[in-house]
């Protein structure tokens with residue numbers, strides 16, 4: 001079994017004998033110490049992923065902004081801030097996280113299709129690097145609010161380049177039918193409007209075509225479309241200082257083979273150089289590729305139920321902890337934390353299970369048709385669970401959100417305590 005086991009997240013995620021280790025820490029020990037469900041993130045894996053981008057950008061003008069929607073735990077954010085990264089945020093709440101860790105708001109890009117006035121005011125007050133504006137009404141509002149505050153807002157327009165990122169429809173964002181960005185055909189007119197507004201300073205252009213992209217071609221197509229626009233916009237005397245290519249690469253969940261960050265960045269620079277645009281400052285906002293395979297979700301097997309059509313392995317993690325399977329039919333690896341002893345008759349031979357949670361929904365599943373040799377009380381690790389997992393967790397069924405632990409080279413720290421039921425209804429009251 002050890003030989004065939006696929007472990008995305010290696011070399012930080014490793015099987016040593018029967019035991020699964022992340023960044024030098026035995027996962028079963030963490031589950032025993034902190035309980036389950038439990039998220040565990042490797043700081044070493046996150047640093048390695050970030051450095052792959054940073055090194056590829058070395059020597060070129062750039063700003064790397066971690067898209068914190070992927071995983072916004074403060075300890076995760078601090079890991080990237082310490083490496084000099086800025087942040088891509090999409091809400092006032094995410095901005096408060098930047099401030100809470102003492103990171104530099106001047107390295108923040110504020111994305112998002114619907115920004116509230118209060119969020120904009122706060123971002124103006126702390127001085128973010130750039131607002132990635134998604135519509136003309138947003139531009140007008142931003143100008144008004146900036147002028148009222150005696151400021152000028154640096155902006156980039158998110159242009160919808162209409163390229164197919166060939167990813168899941170829910171996470172494809174750069175097509176004409178998506179709600180995001182300003183249409184390519186309207187971009188020049190909106191830039192001219194921006195240049196005329198008193199509270200606005202145009203600094204860049206941006207796009208984001210989707211997530212879990214596993215080839216380079218869609219990025220280069222989008223860049224070509226942006227560069228065509230840059231020429232047209234600058235012909236109107238409006239300078240574009242930076243180009244922001246949006247999110248980062250996809251990751252390996254099962255058999256995907258995405259290029260590495262270096263390959264992507266080198267291809268992008270080659271395209272810029274080829275078009276005589278190598279002097280431009282480049283921004284990127286990777287999320288998933290920095291954290292996805294740095295994390296696992298640990299869960300305990302509660303009950304096994306053999307049905308007429310299916311066998312169910314009911315675990316203590318559920319769709320509220322990790323919604324990606326239910327929401328996108330996402331496939332995540334599921335492996336035992338400790339392999340059973342084949343010589344021990346108490347250890348069941350492998351059987352095919354649907355791994356499901358306790359939530360009252362048929363859509364509450366983590367993996368379907370998985371061959372696993374497990375019994376109640378055993379621990380499983382759901383792999384590739386560092387991105388869009390805890391950050392999308394909910395309290396459905398009044399389930400307290402999982403605790404989070406960070407590991408680094410054999411050491412571990414609890415970076416978020418397990419919620420209590422009392423915390424969940426602390427803001428509520430009865431009405432008599």
Ligand code: LLP
Nearest residue numbers: 067111208211212247248285286287288388
């Ligand atoms: N920048 C913008 C403007 C974005 O909208 C996103 C992701 C990113 C950057 C980061 O993209 P990444 O490097 O992570 O691909 N919940 C979905 C993914 C939604 C992604 C939304 N935008 C999932 O679990 O697959």
